[in-house]
Amino acid sequence: MKKQYLAGLLAFLVILPIVMVTGASGTTIRGNGKGGNTYIPPPLPEGGAPLTGQKYALIIGISDYDGTVNDLTYCDDDAYDWYNYFDALGYEIILLIDTQATEAAILGALQDIADLEDEAGDSIAICYSGHGSYSRTYEESCLVSWELAGVYVSEIKPITDTFQSEHVFFFDDACLQGTMVELLNGGWVGAIGSTTRTYTYDGDATMANGIFTYYAMEAIDLGYDTAEGIGNYACETFDANTNGDATLYDAYTIGDMYFV
Numbered sequence: 693m694k695k696q697y698l699a700g701l702l703a704f705l706v707i708l709p710i711v712m713v714t715g716a717s718g719t720t721i722r723g724n725g726k727g728g729n730t731y732i733p734p735p736l737p738e739g740g741a742p743l744t745g746q747k748y749a750l751i752i753g754i755s756d757y758d759g760t761v762n763d764l765t766y767c768d769d770d771a772y773d774w775y776n777y778f779d780a781l782g783y784e785i786i787l788l789i790d791t792q793a794t795e796a797a798i799l800g801a802l803q804d805i806a807d808l809e810d811e812a813g814d815s816i817a818i819c820y821s822g823h824g825s826y827s828r829t830y831e832e833s834c835l836v837s838w839e840l841a842g843v844y845v846s847e848i849k850p851i852t853d854t855f856q857s858e859h860v861f862f863f864d865d866a867c868l869q870g871t872m873v874e875l876l877n878g879g880w881v882g883a884i885g886s887t888t889r890t891y892t893y894d895g896d897a898t899m900a901n902g903i904f905t906y907y908a909m910e911a912i913d914l915g916y917d918t919a920e921g922i923g924n925y926a927c928e929t930f931d932a933n934t935n936g937d938a939t940l941y942d943a944y945t946i947g948d949m950y951f952v
Contacts, residue, residue: 739944
């Protein structure tokens with residue numbers, strides 16, 4: 693069913709990025725069309741554990757999509773910045789850039805992390821920068837892999853629901869991502885850059901990042917060192933400087949989530 697829908701998604705993506713809407717300060721929308729109906733997120737669960745175990749990160753950045761008309765500018769730079777941040781903190785990292793970030797590779801990497809982590813005190817970080825989409829038919833957001841396949845919430849959630857960790861940070865710099873909040877379990881902090889109807893944006897050459905990720909990196913440079921601090925700064929500053937609608941979802945209810 694979803695593969696049949698993706699045939700339409702692929703055609704949609706091929707046409708629209710050529711005329712991607714110009715946003716604030718001449719930036720470019722990382723979107724591929726309007727979102728669906730107004731979406732009300734589910735209540736957040738509660739949970740959390742202090743970091744006492746191993747540390748894992750999955751970092752994905754897709755700038756060069758299959759073909760040429762769907763390419764973005766700074767998503768790979770976003771990923772390298774997250775890589776450098778978590779590498780310095782001692783995380784074991786799976787990095788998927790451009791052609792590496794196929795649908796199978798993304799789901800496989802999530803499963804690899806699920807197989808590695810095994811306790812509530814393990815720390816997991818998942819950072820994505822690239823195209824996103826929303827299916828009105830399935831009322832579901834998806835990441836868009838290198839080959840322009842949708843990686844839907846309903847494909848990701850069966851894997852992430854097996855995580856034992858209650859110390860998970862999710863940073864999602866893509867358009868139309870509102871239903872990604874459904875991934876959050878107790879002990880998660882999610883900074884999601886868009887709703888089912890809004891967009892994230894490529895920055896300019898002075899930023900050399902997507903704008904949402906740029907503000908996360910700025911938060912780190914300013915000394916923020918928790919998931920909530922980085923995520924909240926990125927969301928508030930992004931919203932203040934664009935017509936976006938980023939949201940921090942905090943289901944880590946035992947205090948602030950530190951990465952070390």
